[in-house]
Amino acid sequence: MITIKRTFKTSLSILLLFVFSCTEPTDFSQSEDLELLPVVETSLIFFEEDAPAFIPPTSDDFSVSDRIEIEFFNDEFVQDNLIRADFVFDIENSINRDFRLTVTFADALGMPLEIFFVEVPASTGNQNVPLNIIQTYEGEALDRVKQSLVLQFDLELLSGETLTEDSPGTLSLRSSGIFSLMIDTN
Amino acid sequence: MQKLFYYTLVLFSCICFSQNKQLLYGFTEIPQSLLSNPGAKVNNKGYFGIPLLSHIHANVGSSGVSAFDLFADNGVNFNVKLRNVVDNLRSIDFFTATQQLEVFSGGIQLGPAYNKNQYLSFGFYQETDFISYFPKDFAILALEGNQPNIGRPFEFDQVSFDAELLSVLHVGYNKRVNEKFTYGIRGKIYSSVANINSTRNEGRFITTPSDVNTLQQVFDLDLEVRTSGIAGFIDDDDEDDGDSDTEGFGDVGSRFLFGGNLGLGVDLGFTYQKNDQWYFDASILDFGFITYTKDVENYEIEGNFVFEGIDPFFIGETNPQTANEVWTAISEDFEALFDPDTTQTKYTKLRPVKLNTSLNYAFGKKVLKECNCVAEEGDYLNRVGGQLYAIARPRGPQLALSAYYYRRIAKGLSAKATYTIDPFSSTNVGLGVSAQLGGFNMYLLTDNLLAYRNIYDAQSVSLQLGFNYIFRNEN
Numbered sequence: 001m002i003t004i005k006r007t008f009k010t011s012l013s014i015l016l017l018f019v020f021s022c023t024e025p026t027d028f029s030q031s032e033d034l035e036l037l038p039v040v041e042t043s044l045i046f047f048e049e050d051a052p053a054f055i056p057p058t059s060d061d062f063s064v065s066d067r068i069e070i071e072f073f074n075d076e077f078v079q080d081n082l083i084r085a086d087f088v089f090d091i092e093n094s095i096n097r098d099f100r101l102t103v104t105f106a107d108a109l110g111m112p113l114e115i116f117f118v119e120v121p122a123s124t125g126n127q128n129v130p131l132n133i134i135q136t137y138e139g140e141a142l143d144r145v146k147q148s149l150v151l152q153f154d155l156e157l158l159s160g161e162t163l164t165e166d167s168p169g170t171l172s173l174r175s176s177g178i179f180s181l182m183i184d185t186n
Numbered sequence: 187m188q189k190l191f192y193y194t195l196v197l198f199s200c201i202c203f204s205q206n207k208q209l210l211y212g213f214t215e216i217p218q219s220l221l222s223n224p225g226a227k228v229n230n231k232g233y234f235g236i237p238l239l240s241h242i243h244a245n246v247g248s249s250g251v252s253a254f255d256l257f258a259d260n261g262v263n264f265n266v267k268l269r270n271v272v273d274n275l276r277s278i279d280f281f282t283a284t285q286q287l288e289v290f291s292g293g294i295q296l297g298p299a300y301n302k303n304q305y306l307s308f309g310f311y312q313e314t315d316f317i318s319y320f321p322k323d324f325a326i327l328a329l330e331g332n333q334p335n336i337g338r339p340f341e342f343d344q345v346s347f348d349a350e351l352l353s354v355l356h357v358g359y360n361k362r363v364n365e366k367f368t369y370g371i372r373g374k375i376y377s378s379v380a381n382i383n384s385t386r387n388e389g390r391f392i393t394t395p396s397d398v399n400t401l402q403q404v405f406d407l408d409l410e411v412r413t414s415g416i417a418g419f420i421d422d423d424d425e426d427d428g429d430s431d432t433e434g435f436g437d438v439g440s441r442f443l444f445g446g447n448l449g450l451g452v453d454l455g456f457t458y459q460k461n462d463q464w465y466f467d468a469s470i471l472d473f474g475f476i477t478y479t480k481d482v483e484n485y486e487i488e489g490n491f492v493f494e495g496i497d498p499f500f501i502g503e504t505n506p507q508t509a510n511e512v513w514t515a516i517s518e519d520f521e522a523l524f525d526p527d528t529t530q531t532k533y534t535k536l537r538p539v540k541l542n543t544s545l546n547y548a549f550g551k552k553v554l555k556e557c558n559c560v561a562e563e564g565d566y567l568n569r570v571g572g573q574l575y576a577i578a579r580p581r582g583p584q585l586a587l588s589a590y591y592y593r594r595i596a597k598g599l600s601a602k603a604t605y606t607i608d609p610f611s612s613t614n615v616g617l618g619v620s621a622q623l624g625g626f627n628m629y630l631l632t633d634n635l636l637a638y639r640n641i642y643d644a645q646s647v648s649l650q651l652g653f654n655y656i657f658r659n660e661n
Contacts (some may be wrong), residue, residue, distance in 0.1 A: 027257060040332055045495055046495045069514075153498050176401055
């Protein structure tokens with residue numbers, strides 16, 4: 001009889017332990033506040049050319065252009081979560097001429113949505129002139145960038161002394177895109 | 187993606203298990219202790235488990251984080267808490283899950299009437315086993331991105347997980363050779379219902395300064411996910427897909443009953459009784475394998491990719507393509523890299539082998555009221571000891587060390603308390619009770635009692651319970 005009583009008491013104690021196991025205040029709905037803010041940086045365009053490469057084939061001014069068809073901004077994830085885009089250009093010019101780089105975000109028909117210019121000053125005496133340009137897009141401007149499907153690059157040699165096959169100097173450009181994301185549960 | 191992340195987070199925070207059964211091990215009043223050491227000393231004539239109720243085991247925990255760390259309602263921003271959790275967790279921290287449900291079991295004493303020194307036991311149980319390590323590098327990548335981590339490699343070997351649903355049919359033989367030595371062996375047939383594992387990943391993603399551009403992104407990937415018994419379910423859900431890779435691989439019910447991917451295993455154990463009071467025992471469990479041949483679908487990604495940007499404008503010998511042609515080629519290469527090769531190559535996987543060992547000291551015999559003297563006959567009422575448990579896991583063994591105190595409180599009622607140091611906690615106090623009413627036996631074993639003060643702050647919680655009918659020895 002004593003055994004049964006003890007068994008009952010012990011079993012009850014263990015049961016009570018479970019029943020009255022405590023919890024301190026927790027709130028699992030907090031996970032709805034989840035907000036990730038990763039910043040992704042990726043390479044963009046680059047080139048390095050000596051001065052003779054910029055000799056115009058005709059008497060016209062020198063200019064070159066190239067374009068990339070991009071679906072990146074159209075991606076649903078990017079559309080929803082990209083909150084800022086920075087385009088960083090590191091340029092070194094040791095050619096005694098001004099350059100202008102034009103970057104155009106265009107729609108499928110080539111209509112410009114956003115344009116920005118990178119003015120590269122001429123070198124003096126072929127000394128290297130480093131230049132760091134950051135073009136930032138947020139808000140409505142970023143919304144226009146997000147609609148773009150074509151990224152167009154135009155590089156122009158601006159007026160100045162004539163370049164020859166013997167002209168010294170180099171123009172180099174390196175660039176990256178820094179994309180700030182805000183990923184939340186909404 | 188947000189939802190996936192959210193659910194993964196909740197899953198990782200809440201469902202985490204381990205396999206250590208420090209309370210059951212050596213608790214020989216409970217017949218199921220033979221499953222943790224087939225060479226344990228048996229002290230009954232036979233038993234049968236109450237079907238589906240004889241052994242229910244569930245155990246939740248994680249080695250580095252509790253649900254309370256993340257979800258405490260303490261006014262701290264959830265993202266700050268998440269950041270702290272990620273900072274505190276290491277890539278060797280893990281989340282594991284094991285659940286077992288015994289369908290039936292039984293045992294019977296064998297041998298000549300004057301010396302019934304052998305015991306045959308058998309049973310059938312279902313088991314779920316899950317482990318995932320914490321891929322810290324990729325948690326950091328999700329939180330911060332690569333921009334603040336230029337030069338830091340994100341290592342894919344941190345991505346390691348394995349999940350298995352299986353049934354086990356087993357038959358064990360136990361023999362008391364003499365008063366000092368008892369051994370046992372148990373053969374097992376595994377029938378895997380479903381398996382998914384990814385434990386052999388290598389490679390890295392890194393962003394570094396480049397010679398030609400500001401940065402370069404380098405992907406060096408050697409990744410593999412192996413599945414069995416899962417692709418068929420996905421195909422079944424797709425009505426348009428009449429393809430039947432799963433032909434010959436039956437429904438879940440038949441897979442439990444040896445229609446699954448089969449394997450073999452063995453448990454070995456012994457007990458050495460040095461003298462009246464000291465004994466030593468050890469066991470090795472699930473030394474075996476499963477060969478996966480049915481409904482296998484593996485996914486492999488292997489290759490390198492380096493992106494340094496696009497060189498536009500100056501088309502020539504060194505740069506023969508337009509920017510768009512280069513970009514298109516890069517995009518295609520990148521997509522191809524992440525397009526997994528699907529194979530049906532069969533594979534074999536070892537079961538997670540476990541080792542138990544303990545050193546034990548019994549003391550304190552019953553005091554008889556009639557004479558106020560110690561009873562010469564009968565067992566000692568108390569026992570203390572140390573137990574070591576180890577389990578082989580994908581990224582190395584996991585260990586747990588326990589000290590215990592056992593007490594036979596009354597005839598038919600005994601209890602065991604354990605203090606365990608393991609990767610989950612260094613203050614894990616467990617308590618188990620086995621009660622015998624007539625032939626009816628019930629037991630309840632639970633871990634981490636201190637955590638019951640705030641259950642959400644527990645990194646592991648374990649529960650085992652069951653009901654048996656035991657034919658007791660007269661003595």
